[in-house]
Amino acid sequence: xxxxxxxxxxxxxxxxxxxxxxxxxxxxxxxxxxxxxxxxxxxxxxxxxxxxxxxxxxxxxxxxxxxxxxxxxxxxxxxxxxxxxxxxxxxxxxxxxxxxxxxxxxxxxxxxxxxxxxxxxxxxxxxxxxxxxxxxxxxxxxxxxxxxxxxxxxxxxxxxxxxxxxxxxxxxxxxxxxxxxxxxxxxxxxxxxxxxxxxxxxxxxxxxxxxxxxxxxxxxxxxxxxxxxxxxxxxxxxxxxxxxxxxxxxxxxxxxxxxxxxxxxxxxxxxxxxxxxxxxxxxxxxxxxxxxxxxxxxxxxxxxxxxxxxxxxxxxxxxxxxxxxxxxxxxxxxxxxxxxxxxxxxxxxxxxxxxxxxxxxx
Amino acid sequence: xxxxxxxxxxxxxxxxxxxxxxxxxxxxxxxxxxxxxxxxxxxxxxxxxxxxxxxxxxxxxxxxxxxxxxxxxxxxxxxxxxxxxxxxxxxxxxxxxxxxxxxxxxxxxxxxxxxxxxxxxxxxxxxxxxxxxxxxxxxxxxxxxxxxxxxxxxxxxxxxxxxxxxxxxxxxxxxxxxxxxxxxxxxxxxxxxxxxxxxxxxxxxxxxxxxxxxxxxxxxxxxxxxxxxxxxxxxxxxxxxxxxxxxxxxxxxxxxxxxxxxxxxxxxxxxxxxxxxxxxxxxxxxxxxxxxxxxxxxxxxxxxxxxxxxxxxxxxxxxxxxxxxxxxxxxxxxxxxxxxxxxxxxxxxxxxxxxxxxxxxx
Numbered sequence: 237x238x239x240x241x242x243x244x245x246x247x248x249x250x251x252x253x254x255x256x257x258x259x260x261x262x263x264x265x266x267x268x269x270x271x272x273x274x275x276x277x278x279x280x281x282x283x284x285x286x287x288x289x290x291x292x293x294x295x296x297x298x299x300x301x302x303x304x305x306x307x308x309x310x311x312x313x314x315x316x317x318x319x320x321x322x323x324x325x326x327x328x329x330x331x332x333x334x335x336x337x338x339x340x341x342x343x344x345x346x347x348x349x350x351x352x353x354x355x356x357x358x359x360x361x362x363x364x365x366x367x368x369x370x371x372x373x374x375x376x377x378x379x380x381x382x383x384x385x386x387x388x389x390x391x392x393x394x395x396x397x398x399x400x401x402x403x404x405x406x407x408x409x410x411x412x413x414x415x416x417x418x419x420x421x422x423x424x425x426x427x428x429x430x431x432x433x434x435x436x437x438x439x440x441x442x443x444x445x446x447x448x449x450x451x452x453x454x455x456x457x458x459x460x461x462x463x464x465x466x467x468x469x470x471x472x473x474x475x476x477x478x479x480x481x482x483x484x485x486x487x488x489x490x491x492x493x494x495x496x497x498x499x500x501x502x503x504x505x506x507x508x509x510x511x512x513x514x515x516x517x518x519x520x521x522x523x524x525x526x527x528x529x530x531x532x533x534x535x536x537x538x539x540x541x542x543x544x545x546x547x548x549x550x551x552x553x554x555x556x557x558x559x560x561x562x563x564x565x566x567x568x569x570x571x572x573x574x575x576x577x578x579x580x581x582x583x584x585x586x587x588x589x590x591x592x593x594x595x596x597x598x
Numbered sequence: 599x600x601x602x603x604x605x606x607x608x609x610x611x612x613x614x615x616x617x618x619x620x621x622x623x624x625x626x627x628x629x630x631x632x633x634x635x636x637x638x639x640x641x642x643x644x645x646x647x648x649x650x651x652x653x654x655x656x657x658x659x660x661x662x663x664x665x666x667x668x669x670x671x672x673x674x675x676x677x678x679x680x681x682x683x684x685x686x687x688x689x690x691x692x693x694x695x696x697x698x699x700x701x702x703x704x705x706x707x708x709x710x711x712x713x714x715x716x717x718x719x720x721x722x723x724x725x726x727x728x729x730x731x732x733x734x735x736x737x738x739x740x741x742x743x744x745x746x747x748x749x750x751x752x753x754x755x756x757x758x759x760x761x762x763x764x765x766x767x768x769x770x771x772x773x774x775x776x777x778x779x780x781x782x783x784x785x786x787x788x789x790x791x792x793x794x795x796x797x798x799x800x801x802x803x804x805x806x807x808x809x810x811x812x813x814x815x816x817x818x819x820x821x822x823x824x825x826x827x828x829x830x831x832x833x834x835x836x837x838x839x840x841x842x843x844x845x846x847x848x849x850x851x852x853x854x855x856x857x858x859x860x861x862x863x864x865x866x867x868x869x870x871x872x873x874x875x876x877x878x879x880x881x882x883x884x885x886x887x888x889x890x891x892x893x894x895x896x897x898x899x900x901x902x903x904x905x906x907x908x909x910x911x912x913x914x915x916x917x918x919x920x921x922x923x924x925x926x927x928x929x930x931x932x933x934x935x936x937x938x939x940x941x942x943x944x945x946x947x948x949x950x951x952x953x954x955x956x957x958x959x960x
Contacts, residue, residue, distance in 0.1 A: 513876045
């Protein structure tokens with residue numbers, strides 16, 4: 237089907253552009269800034285496309301190594317990850333000489349490390365105070381704690397208090413419960429900002445949003461920007477969660493049927509080193525991805541380079557040597573396993589695109 | 599603790615050497631050939647060490663791209679993976695001009711594809727017939743089917759029938775049940791080889807063995823070689839399965855505590871893009887790896903770059919900014935996420951070692 241070695245990851249160019257356009261239109265319509273999270277694609281070319289035609293005003297990264305790569309395509313970066321160790325702070329501070337770098341933090345130690353590094357590097361780092369709005373992963377725990385940290389940042393040389401940050405990764409997948417949660421979230425933000433305001437502090441930026449709730453972000457009061465990542469490709473998490481349809485999934489793994497020896501089963505050359513072991517969050521019993529050409533097939537078991545597929549429910553079974561395409565459960569860590577991914581324009585051969593920022597720790 | 603960016607993967611040189619020595623001594627004592635599976639380390643340097651001081655007479659690979667890399671350090675390679683598509687067969691056949699390449703297959707289509715490619719490349723490929731001994735992943739289903747495929751291989755130009763192959767990945771983790779299973783397995787091999795013998799076919803090689811049962815391989819009748827991979831590093835699967843002790847685990851992830859904002863929890867910078875989502879097979883409720891310095895801590899949840907660690911049971915808790923080291927549940931896919939890993943000799947600074955064969959599809 238595809239003139240590609242397998243397993244490979246292919247991107248449907250038209251679906252990518254449609255996904256970018258949808259988010260660009262949405263954020264424009266609601267007056268929200270869009271700062272896509274590049275952890276999903278780790279590609280300079282796709283990041284540049286988000287900036288050029290996807291309505292993005294800057295980019296979000298998870299690692300300082302990703303920031304260094306993306307600094308070649310934008311001067312406006314948010315490191316959505318706490319920096320507490322001097323090594324990382326030093327790299328961040330040096331980067332902040334060339335780009336407008338912001339970092340989301342949740343501790344005094346992070347403020348001190350970044351401030352000291354910025355002073356040493358003669359740069360300035362923008363800080364967003366990370367507020368835990370219910371995921372309980374990172375983030376200060378109360379509006380009062382957010383105020384204390386904001387005050388510390390405001391008084392720390394080398395730092396600039398730019399605003400508030402949160403990650404709503406815990407929200408109900410779909411309306412109406414999601415809307416209620418977004419409204420409640422806005423109230424907490426409002427409470428926090430009021431405390432800041434009373435203390436003479438302003439939040440120029442209030443940054444939140446992830447793909448599942450991205451298109452309902454206008455229900456979050458006080459929000460100024462969103463940072464969806466997965467939306468550029470979508471995946472089975474999005475489909476089962478309700479934020480995308482199958483036809484919105486731009487990324488697939490191309491795999492080959494390498495064995496049909498066991499009755500009722502075919503084996504594909506896409507194992508956990510290709511699809512990852514991530515189950516589908518909203519539908520954990522659906523197996524390890526969705527085989528587009530054989531919807532009744534179920535990927536029941538992965539080893540490192542093998543996917544065992546139960547084909548007993550298929551009217552028509554994939555033949556030995558045939559290619560199939562799989563929409564992964566979670567696309568972000570799948571891209572992270574590839575050195576290059578393949579861009580497919582209609583009627584053209586696949587074009588290799590490097591995953592520039594993968595493997596970049598620092 | 600370590601002068602390294604985090605998250606990084608470190609190797610204790612002394613433990614690696616001890617692990618290699620143990621397997622070398624075992625195979626030598628029992629007259630078994632040792633052909634380590636390089637999927638675990640994907641490193642030319644470590645493969646060369648296995649050949650030079652680890653008793654290995656050749657190497658095993660999972661992908662044709664790995665075979666090309668390892669061909670630079672040995673002329674004796676087994677591709678433990680079916681090859682059915684013409685593209686992969688062509689690469690294999692070209693490689694077989696330079697090295698003695700064997701491939702394990704379970705279908706007539708694979709024999710035909712490899713035979714045709716070998717003829718076109720003017721090379722010869724050794725074939726091991728893959729017999730399913732109970733894992734039900736790949737492999738012909740009966741001794742009779744093994745005979746039929748062996749006969750086809752024997753009569754296919756470009757191919758050389760070299761023997762029998764199996765993967766005992768389904769065996770009980772520990773004796774005494776494991777020993778019973780190994781004895782039963784030997785009986786099936788014997789039945790198959792007797793059928794071959796009656797038809798005038800010989801198996802110069804009978805290749806099996808994986809790390810959990812490797813040191814009991816002498817209980818498998820007719821076996822000539824084993825292909826353990828994980829034994830070079832070991833991991834929590836090995837520890838909980840009983841094939842290794844914690845002090846035999848040579849590979850750890852070095853991570854930094856990046857947040858302590860949520861009460862009772864610390865967050866490490868090693869998420870599913872570092873530790874993978876693989877649970878521990880023999881102990882799936884133990885979380886996402888073992889933190890050596892804080893045995894009472896439990897890695898309860900991973901996101902891509904965050905590990906959420908429950909520290910409520912710890913007398914002493916890791917401080918913000920501190921480094922910890924983690925023994926992963928499953929080391930092989932963790933190595934596969936790194937571009938380089940760090941070799942630690944006592945008293946010396948960590949030395950970067952490239953993971954040469956990762957990302958090599960073809």
